Amino acid sequence: MSATSILLQFLNGLAGASALFLVAAGLSLIFGVTRIVNFAHGSLVMLGMYLAVALSEVVGFWWALPCAALAVAGLGALIESVLLRRLYRAPELLQLLATFALVLIIRDYALWQWGPEDLLGPRAPGMAGAVTIIGQPFPAYDLFLIAVGPAVLGALWLLLTRTRWGTLVRAATQDREMASALGVNQRLQFTSVFALGALLAGLGGALQLPREPATLKVDLAVVSDAFVVVVVGGLGSLPGAFVAALLIAEVKAFCIALGYSKLTLVVEFLIMALVLVLRPWGLMGRMPAPARGPAALEPPLAAPSPRVLAGLCTLLAALALVPLATTGFTLVLLTDMLVFALFAVSLHFISGPAGLHSFGHAAYFGLGAYGAGILALRIGAPMELSLATAPLLAGGGALLFGWFCVRLSGIYLAMLTLAFAQIAWSVAFQWDAVTGGSNGLIGIWPAPWLASKAAYFWLVLALACAAIALLWRALHSPFGYALRAARDSPLRADAIGIDARALQWAAFTVAGLFAGIAGALHAFSKGSISPESMAVARSVDGLVMVLLGGIQTLTGPLWGAALFTWLQDALARGFDYWRAAIGCVILALVLALPGGLGSLGGLLKRQGRA
Amino acid sequence: MLEVRALAAGYGRAQVLFGFDLALRAGELVALLGRNGAGKSTTLKALMGLVPPAAGEVHFRGERIDRLAPWRIARLGLAYVPEERRIFTDLSVTENLEVGRLPRREGAVHWTAQRLFELFPNLGRMRDRRGGSMSGGEQQMLSIARSLMGNPLALLLDEPSEGLAPVIVDAMAGAVLELKREGLCVLLTEQNLRFARRVADRACILETGQLRHQGAMSALDADPALRERYLAA
Numbered sequence: 001m002s003a004t005s006i007l008l009q010f011l012n013g014l015a016g017a018s019a020l021f022l023v024a025a026g027l028s029l030i031f032g033v034t035r036i037v038n039f040a041h042g043s044l045v046m047l048g049m050y051l052a053v054a055l056s057e058v059v060g061f062w063w064a065l066p067c068a069a070l071a072v073a074g075l076g077a078l079i080e081s082v083l084l085r086r087l088y089r090a091p092e093l094l095q096l097l098a099t100f101a102l103v104l105i106i107r108d109y110a111l112w113q114w115g116p117e118d119l120l121g122p123r124a125p126g127m128a129g130a131v132t133i134i135g136q137p138f139p140a141y142d143l144f145l146i147a148v149g150p151a152v153l154g155a156l157w158l159l160l161t162r163t164r165w166g167t168l169v170r171a172a173t174q175d176r177e178m179a180s181a182l183g184v185n186q187r188l189q190f191t192s193v194f195a196l197g198a199l200l201a202g203l204g205g206a207l208q209l210p211r212e213p214a215t216l217k218v219d220l221a222v223v224s225d226a227f228v229v230v231v232v233g234g235l236g237s238l239p240g241a242f243v244a245a246l247l248i249a250e251v252k253a254f255c256i257a258l259g260y261s262k263l264t265l266v267v268e269f270l271i272m273a274l275v276l277v278l279r280p281w282g283l284m285g286r287m288p289a290p291a292r293g294p295a296a297l298e299p300p301l302a303a304p305s306p307r308v309l310a311g312l313c314t315l316l317a318a319l320a321l322v323p324l325a326t327t328g329f330t331l332v333l334l335t336d337m338l339v340f341a342l343f344a345v346s347l348h349f350i351s352g353p354a355g356l357h358s359f360g361h362a363a364y365f366g367l368g369a370y371g372a373g374i375l376a377l378r379i380g381a382p383m384e385l386s387l388a389t390a391p392l393l394a395g396g397g398a399l400l401f402g403w404f405c406v407r408l409s410g411i412y413l414a415m416l417t418l419a420f421a422q423i424a425w426s427v428a429f430q431w432d433a434v435t436g437g438s439n440g441l442i443g444i445w446p447a448p449w450l451a452s453k454a455a456y457f458w459l460v461l462a463l464a465c466a467a468i469a470l471l472w473r474a475l476h477s478p479f480g481y482a483l484r485a486a487r488d489s490p491l492r493a494d495a496i497g498i499d500a501r502a503l504q505w506a507a508f509t510v511a512g513l514f515a516g517i518a519g520a521l522h523a524f525s526k527g528s529i530s531p532e533s534m535a536v537a538r539s540v541d542g543l544v545m546v547l548l549g550g551i552q553t554l555t556g557p558l559w560g561a562a563l564f565t566w567l568q569d570a571l572a573r574g575f576d577y578w579r580a581a582i583g584c585v586i587l588a589l590v591l592a593l594p595g596g597l598g599s600l601g602g603l604l605k606r607q608g609r610a
Numbered sequence: 611m612l613e614v615r616a617l618a619a620g621y622g623r624a625q626v627l628f629g630f631d632l633a634l635r636a637g638e639l640v641a642l643l644g645r646n647g648a649g650k651s652t653t654l655k656a657l658m659g660l661v662p663p664a665a666g667e668v669h670f671r672g673e674r675i676d677r678l679a680p681w682r683i684a685r686l687g688l689a690y691v692p693e694e695r696r697i698f699t700d701l702s703v704t705e706n707l708e709v710g711r712l713p714r715r716e717g718a719v720h721w722t723a724q725r726l727f728e729l730f731p732n733l734g735r736m737r738d739r740r741g742g743s744m745s746g747g748e749q750q751m752l753s754i755a756r757s758l759m760g761n762p763l764a765l766l767l768d769e770p771s772e773g774l775a776p777v778i779v780d781a782m783a784g785a786v787l788e789l790k791r792e793g794l795c796v797l798l799t800e801q802n803l804r805f806a807r808r809v810a811d812r813a814c815i816l817e818t819g820q821l822r823h824q825g826a827m828s829a830l831d832a833d834p835a836l837r838e839r840y841l842a843a
Contacts, residue, residue, distance in 0.1 A: 167708050170701060171698045171705075171709040174699065177680070178696040179709060180679065180681040181658055181684055182710045182757065183684030183685045183710070183712045
C-alpha cells in the first residue's frame with residue numbers, strides 16, 4: 001500500500017466513523033438517563049434511512065436529512081411516553097425485551113411500507129462528485145461526513161455543559177433518584193432525552209444514504225456495531241464513543257482495503273477483547289459501583305415438590321406415548337418444543353440463578369447445530385459421533401467467550417454476549433467453504449435406526465429430559481447455591497471465599513454445552529441448518545421463552561418454550577407479518593405480566609384470596 | 611404544614627415502619643431521634659416518595675402526597691437532604707445548585723446562589739470545584755444549599771452532623787438555626803443528641819419503626835431515664 005492510499009483509506013474510515021458515532025452517542029445518552037438499553041436503536045437508524053429516501057423525493061436530499069431525523073425523534077418521544085415510561089421500574093431484562101419487540105414491529109412496518117427490496121438513496125446534490133487529494137479522487141460527500149462527527153460531538157458537548165437542560169441530564173445520569181428529589185421533571189427529561197437519542201439515530205441513518213442503500217437488515221447490524229462502540233468506549237462517555245467509533249471504523253476500512261473484508265468482524269472482536277481485558281469498563285468508562293445488599297429480593301428457588309415431580313413424570317409418560325397415536329405434524333411440533341425447552345432451560349440456568357443476562361445464547365445453539373452438520377457432512381462422521389461431539393464444540397465456544405463475558409456484569413455483559421453471537425453468526429454466514437454461507441448446510445439426517453419420526457422423537461425426549469434434569473440437579477447442588485449467592489450479594493459471596501468469576505465461567509460453559517445439545521438435536525431433526533439458527537433473533541426467542549415462563553421459577557422455561565414454539569408456528573404459517581404479531585404479543589405480556597406466565601398462578605391465587 | 615397518618619413503609623418484604631403519626635407546624639423544628647435501624651432515614655425517604663409508603667397517608671399543606679413521584683413532591687415545596695449527601699460529583703458547585711433550582715414560591719424565602727454563598731461562605735470560595743473533590747463537610751453544606759435552591763417551605767434533613775468534625779458541626783447548627791429564623795419548617799433525624807438539643811423545639815423518638823415518645827426537646831433534656839431507655843447505645 002502506498003502512502004496515498006493509506007491516507008485515503010484513513011479518510012474513508014473517518015467518514016464511516018461519523019454515522020457510527022451518532023448512533024452510539026444516542027444509545028449512550030438514552031442509557032445514561034433512563035437506564036434502558038434501547039435495542040430498537042438500530043431500527044430507528046433504519047427508519048431514518050427509509051424516511052430520508054422517501055422524503056428526498058419531495059423536499060430534496062438536504063432537507064430530507066433534518067426532516068427524517070425530526071420524524072424519528074418524534075417517534076422516539078412517542079415510544080418513550082407510551083411504552084417505556086411504564087417499564088422504568090421493571091427488571092432490566094424485561095425492558096430489553098420490550099425494546100426488542102419494537103425491533104420486530106418496526107422491521108415489519110418497514111417491510112409493509114417499503115417492501116423487501118433495498119432502496120437506493122439519492123446522491124447528495126452539490127457533493128455528488130469527487131475531489132482530488134494528492135492526485136487521487138475522493139468522494140466529496142465523505143469529506144462532509146468526516147466533518148459531521150466532530151461537529152455533532154462539539155454540539156452535544158455544548159448542549160450538555162452550557163445549558164440548564166444539559167446540566168440536569170448530567171445530574172440524572174449520575175443519580176436520577178436524587179435529581180428527582182430535587183424536583184427535576186423526570187417525564188419531560190426522559191422523553192426529551194429519548195427524542196434526542198432517536199434524532200441522532202435518525203440522522204445517522206439518513207446521512208449514510210449516499211454511501212449505502214436503505215435495507216431492512218440494517219437494524220440489528222447497526223445496533224450490535226453500536227454496542228461494540230459503546231462497550232469499547234465506555235458506557236455513558238461521549239468522547240469514549242467518539243474514539244471507539246473512530247477506532248472501529250478505521251479497522252473496518254483497512255480490513256476492506258487490504259482485501260480481508262471477511263475478517264472485519266473478527267478484528268473488531270479482537271479489539272474489543274483487548275480493550276476489555278485491559279480496561280474492563282471501556283476506554284473512557286468508569287467502573288459501576290458494586291451492588292451492596294439485595295438489589296431485588298428474589299424468593300429462593302424451590303426444588304420441585306413431589307406433586308410437581310409427579311406431574312412432570314406423568315407428562316413425560318404421556319409424551320412417550322404420543323408417537324403411538326400420531327406420527328404427523330404434531331410430532332414434529334413436539335420435537336421442536338422439546339429442543340427449545342432444553343435451549344430455554346440452559347439459558348435460564350445462566351440468566352436466572354447465575355444472574356448473567358446473555359443476549360447471545362443462540363451462538364451456542366448454532367455452534368452445536370453447525371458442529372453436528374460439519375462433522376456429519378464435511379468429515380463424514382457417523383451421526384451418533386457427531387451428536388456426541390457437537391455439544392463439545394458449543395461448550396468450547398462458551399469457554400472462550402465466557403472468559404470475557406464473566407468479567408462484566410449487567411448491561412455490559414448483555415451487550416458483550418450479543419456482540420459475540422453476532423460474530424459467530426457472521427462467521428457462519430461468510431465462511432462458504434465450511435458452513436455453506438448464507439445457504440447453510442442441507443442433508444444432515446439421523447442414522448437409519450433413528451430415521452422414523454417416532455424413533456427420533458423418543459431420542460429427543462430421552463436426551464432433552466435427561467439434560468434438563470441434570471441442569472436442575474446442578475441448581476440444587478452446592479454449585480447452584482454458590483451461583484445464587486454470587487448473584488444476590490457479590491461482595492458477601494466474595495468475603496466468604498466464593499470465587500464468583502470462576503463459578504460463573506463454569507456455569508456459562510455448562511449452559512453453552514447444553515444449548516449445543518439442543519442445537520445438534522435440532523440440526524438432525526430438520527435435516528438442515530441455516531445461519532438463522534444462531535442469529536440474534538434466536539437468542540431473543542430464548543429470552544422470550546424464559547421470560548414468558550417466569551425467570552424466577554424452575555419449570556417456567558418449559559411452559560414458555562412450549563407456548564412460544566406453538567405461537568411462532570401458528571403465526572408464521574398464516575401471516576406475512578408474524579414478526580410484528582410476536583412483537584405485539586411480547587409487548588402485551590411485558591406490560592400485563594411482568595413476572596411471566598409462572599407468576600400467573602400466584603396472581604390468581606392472590607386474587608382468589610382477596 | 612406536614613401531617614403523617616399511620617405511615618407504614620419498607621423495602622420489599624422487609625417492613626421498616628409500622629404505622630405512626632406525626633405532625634409538623636409551620637416554622638417548627640422537630641428532631642426525629644432513635645437508635646440505628648429504628649427507621650429514621652426510611653421515614654424521610656417515605657415522606658419524599660423515594661420509598662413508596664405501603665399504608666397510611668401523608669399530607670403536605672393540605673395536599674395528599676403519599677402517591678406522588680419525588681419530583682412532584684419537591685415541586686410542592688418539600689426538600690430533602692439525604693444522609694449520604696449525594697452530591698453530583700461530576701458537576702461543579704454552581705452546577706449542583708442549578709440542578710436544585712425551582713421557580714420562586716409564594717410564602718417561601720427566595721434563595722439564589724448568591725444568598726446561599728452568604729449562608730455558607732465556604733461554598734462561595736469554590737464555585738467551580740467539582741463536587742467529587744470536596745470534603746465531607748463541604749459536601750454537606752452543598753447538599754443543603756442545593757435543596758434550598760428549590761425555595762422550599764419545609765426541609766427534611768437526614769443526619770446533618772454525621773461524620774463531620776466538631777467545628778463543622780457547630781457551623782452546621784448555626785446554619786440550621788438561621789434557616790429556622792427564616793421561617794423554614796424542618797424535620798431532621800439525628801444520632802447526635804447535643805446537636806439536636808441545640809436546634810430542635812420538639813423531639814420524637816422512634817424505636818423499631820414505631821413512635822415511642824414525643825414532647826418538647828427540653829422535657830427530654832430533663833429526663834435521663836427516657837434518654838437511657840430509647841437512645842443509649
